[in-house]
Amino acid sequence: MLQAFREHKRWLMFIAMVLIIPSFVVTGIYSYNRMMNSSDNAIVKVGEVPVTPEQFDALKREQLERLRQQLGDEFRANMLDTVQAREDLVRYLMDQAAVGQTVEKNHIAVSQQEAIALIKSADGLKRDGKFDPALYEQFLRSQGKSDEQFVAQVQSDLAKEALVSGVSATYPVP
Secondary structure: HHHHHHHHHHHHHHHHHHHHHHHHHHHHHHHHHHHHHOOOOOOEOOEOOOEEEHHHHHHHHHHHHHHHHHHHHHOOOOOOOOHHHHHHHHHHHHHHHHHHHHHHHHHOOOOOOHHOOOOOOHHHEEEEEEOOOHHHHHHHHHHOHEEEHHHHHHHEEEEEEEHHHHHHHHHOOO
16 A cells, blocks of 8 residues: 555656646746846836836945945945835836926926026036136036036936926925
């Protein structure tokens, strides 16, 4: 009887291996192909806009640099390596994507001249009360951006600010 039980057990194992292992192989191949054929590697999508790991890493670097400047000796490189910090960074990127889509959908735009005027009026870029191109160049180098990139960023930020302030004025928050 023990011999019959062992034989029965072997047949069950054989049948299980014949049925189960191929399903894992097929599922694994499908997942791999889906991953390789994916057009993006988005962390999340907001509408049709993907939030990518590259955007997440860039934002994390910017935040770490800002913290390093603010905290000095108290700064620790792992300050944003918590679940809450990562969630906050992703949520910020999602908010930015949503606002950006709304700005685009509603055709909200700020002219290049308005952005340049704002840049030239920034107190941090003035010396003796006047805009200083050398300070501006130094600032651009510290940000790793060209003049065109920074002006475009300011235009985008102003358009987003116009949207948010318009919504805030329309729907007051209690």
